[in-house]
Amino acid sequence: xxxxxxxxxxxxxxxRKSTVKALDGIDLDVPEGTVLGLLGxxxxxxxxxxxxxxxxxxxxxxxxxxxxxxVVKEADTVRGLVGLSGQYAAVDELLTGRENLWMFGRxxxxxxxxxxxxxxxxxxxxxxxxxxxxxxxxxxxxxxxxLDLAGSLIAHPKVLFLDxxxxxxxxxxxxxxxxxxxxxxxxxVTILLTTQYLEEADELADSIAVVDHGSVIARxxxxxxxxxVGGERIEVVVHDAADLxxxxxxxxxxxxxxxxxxxxxxxxxxxxxxxxxxxxSALVEVIRTLDAAGIRIADIGLRRxxxxxxxxxxxxxxxxxxxxx
Amino acid sequence: MSIEVPARVSPVARAVSDxxxxxxxxxxxxxxxxxxxxxxxxxxxxxxxxxxxxxxxxIPIPGFPGPRAYREFLMAGIFAQTMAFAVASAxxxxxxxxxxxxxxxxxxxxxxRSGVIAGRVVGDLVFNAFVMLIMVLCGFIVGWRWHNGFGQxxxxxxxxxxxxxxxxxxxxxxxxxxxxxxxxxxAGLIWLxxxxxxxxxxxxxxxxxxxxxxxxxxxxxxxxxxxxxxxxGNPSPFASPDGFPAQxxxxxxxxxxxxxxxxxxxxxxxxxxxxxxx
Numbered sequence: 001x002x003x004x005x006x007x008x009x010x011x012x013x014x015x016r017k018s019t020v021k022a023l024d025g026i027d028l029d030v031p032e033g034t035v036l037g038l039l040g041x042x043x044x045x046x047x048x049x050x051x052x053x054x055x056x057x058x059x060x061x062x063x064x065x066x067x068x069x070x071v072v073k074e075a076d077t078v079r080g081l082v083g084l085s086g087q088y089a090a091v092d093e094l095l096t097g098r099e100n101l102w103m104f105g106r107x108x109x110x111x112x113x114x115x116x117x118x119x120x121x122x123x124x125x126x127x128x129x130x131x132x133x134x135x136x137x138x139x140x141x142x143x144x145x146x147l148d149l150a151g152s153l154i155a156h157p158k159v160l161f162l163d164x165x166x167x168x169x170x171x172x173x174x175x176x177x178x179x180x181x182x183x184x185x186x187x188x189v190t191i192l193l194t195t196q197y198l199e200e201a202d203e204l205a206d207s208i209a210v211v212d213h214g215s216v217i218a219r220x221x222x223x224x225x226x227x228x229v230g231g232e233r234i235e236v237v238v239h240d241a242a243d244l245x246x247x248x249x250x251x252x253x254x255x256x257x258x259x260x261x262x263x264x265x266x267x268x269x270x271x272x273x274x275x276x277x278x279x280x281s282a283l284v285e286v287i288r289t290l291d292a293a294g295i296r297i298a299d300i301g302l303r304r305x306x307x308x309x310x311x312x313x314x315x316x317x318x319x320x321x322x323x324x325x
Numbered sequence: 326m327s328i329e330v331p332a333r334v335s336p337v338a339r340a341v342s343d344x345x346x347x348x349x350x351x352x353x354x355x356x357x358x359x360x361x362x363x364x365x366x367x368x369x370x371x372x373x374x375x376x377x378x379x380x381x382x383x384i385p386i387p388g389f390p391g392p393r394a395y396r397e398f399l400m401a402g403i404f405a406q407t408m409a410f411a412v413a414s415a416x417x418x419x420x421x422x423x424x425x426x427x428x429x430x431x432x433x434x435x436x437x438r439s440g441v442i443a444g445r446v447v448g449d450l451v452f453n454a455f456v457m458l459i460m461v462l463c464g465f466i467v468g469w470r471w472h473n474g475f476g477q478x479x480x481x482x483x484x485x486x487x488x489x490x491x492x493x494x495x496x497x498x499x500x501x502x503x504x505x506x507x508x509x510x511x512a513g514l515i516w517l518x519x520x521x522x523x524x525x526x527x528x529x530x531x532x533x534x535x536x537x538x539x540x541x542x543x544x545x546x547x548x549x550x551x552x553x554x555x556x557x558g559n560p561s562p563f564a565s566p567d568g569f570p571a572q573x574x575x576x577x578x579x580x581x582x583x584x585x586x587x588x589x590x591x592x593x594x595x596x597x598x599x600x601x602x603x
Binding site: 051054055056058076079080082084086090091092093094095099103104106107108109135151 | 334339342343346349350353354357358425426427429430431432433434435436440599
């Protein structure tokens with residue numbers, strides 16, 4: 001059974017100056033116990049999708065069900081079943097960690113003593129016991145985010161929505177949070193995760209839906225998406241910019257590249273990129289060709305496509321930073 | 326360990342319980358923001374001193390000669406103004422919660438829809454009761470007294486708190502409607518200045534231009550002030566002493582409070598249902 005299913009979700013925001021179609025017919029289908037990564041730049045509609053699925057926004061059209069319950073008609077039931085943790089670490093800054101978790105526990109209708117016990121458990125799990133009695137103003141960004149996530153796990157949700165869980169975190173905190181998310185996955189929790197970090201989706205998600213301008217433009221596993229961009233590529237940085245054009249011509253003929261569009265040349269970084277159908281044997285060929293022509297190589301490498309390449313190929317633009325909606 | 330979340334709770338019990346938890350939260354925050362308490366009391370104290378000693382001597386109270394008459398007259402006005410300014414605490418508090426994403430979090434929980442606002446209102450009410458206590462002490466120091474016994478004075482304080490309760494719902498609606506806490510602070514207060522000054526709070530209405538007199542005497546703030554003056558036994562001059570506001574100040578104050586709550590509480594809860602930060 002699908003833990004999360006959405007069909008044709010549309011949501012339009014009418015502003016004073018313009019109308020923004022934040023969701024333009026999104027379909028989603030997340031099987032139980034899996035992680036879906038919703039990948040896209042700021043303003044692509046990821047957060048709006050999460051808000052609809054967690055009952056915070058009513059869609060203008062389309063339907064969505066979480067664990068079989070309609071998010072509009074059975075909103076209250078859905079709220080009791082899911083956990084939401086957002087990019088803004090929505091916790092009370094003037095309460096202590098323990099008080100925050102106790103409060104959320106009570107609001108999930110746990111009796112006071114159970115809420116207390118659950119708070120202790122979560123503080124321990126998230127390595128926050130030492131900081132439990134400090135008010136949140138004194139927490140670091142990573143600690144707040146952990147507490148926020150702990151708050152969303154109070155009622156043992158079977159479905160968890162994580163809206164850009166690591167945006168703005170330092171690398172160490174990000175790794176910590178990834179581990180926490182993996183632990184939830186191993187407990188069988190279904191997760192919908194939004195991210196603009198392609199690496200994050202690659203790392204955590206079973207399948208990925210790439211979102212741009214409010215609709216899904218591609219879906220599949222990380223490997224499937226990467227294969228859309230084609231195989232491996234070779235990047236060469238030459239020592240002398242004057243050699244660039246000659247080097248590209250030599251490599252194009254040596255590797256038998258028919259389509260000049262498949263290659264690229266960046267003047268400022270003195271970099272040439274060419275497809276490498278033969279993998280490492282092509283690498284040898286490139287080195288031999290350039291060496292024979294007396295062109296000095298500053299750097300060379302075989303590069304596997306990243307999800308950044310996927311994004312670029314699919315949308316024609318990079319996963320750039322836009323104003324958040 | 327697995328915890329079963331109890332699902333069957335009556336909606337009313339749930340609303341009360343959620344409001345209680347959120348009120349607990351508001352109260353926990355008060356001692357942790359001492360600057361807010363200081364500013365909330367300094368402003369009315371400043372008003373007492375300015376009006377009592379700067380304007381007071383220039384404003385005679387019709388029918389009540391003597392230098393202390395104005396201060397007797399003034400305090401009910403200050404009390405009502407202080408309670409009216411409760412609007413700002415609710416509007417800033419909720420706008421702040423919204424900008425920090427807390428409203429989104431609360432809305433994603435299986436809570437009563439009224440819980441967040443009701444909790445805020447109750448918490449702020451306790452805060453305002455404390456501020457009023459300080460105002461009463463301040464009044465005693467400048468020479469204000471009640472003359473009809475403690476029971477009637479208590480009734481006056483109850484009306485003042487009821488008024489604060491009503492105004493907090495107005496503040497809640499404003500806080501959930503504006504963009505952020507900074508806007509909420511001015512949006513919550515700006516209209517209150519003309520409202521309190523166009524009343525009987527600081528200047529006896531007989532001294533106002535005749536066109537403004539009926540407006541000032543029917544003003545909800547005036548009705549609260551007149552009810553308090555009546556119950557405290559303080560001077561309470563009226564331009565039209567036979568009119569309804571002069572004859573039935575307590576009833577009019579209760580009617581106004583009920584009307585404000587009846588209009589703004591549902592509007593605030595409705596706004597909350599669709600409120601979302603960012």
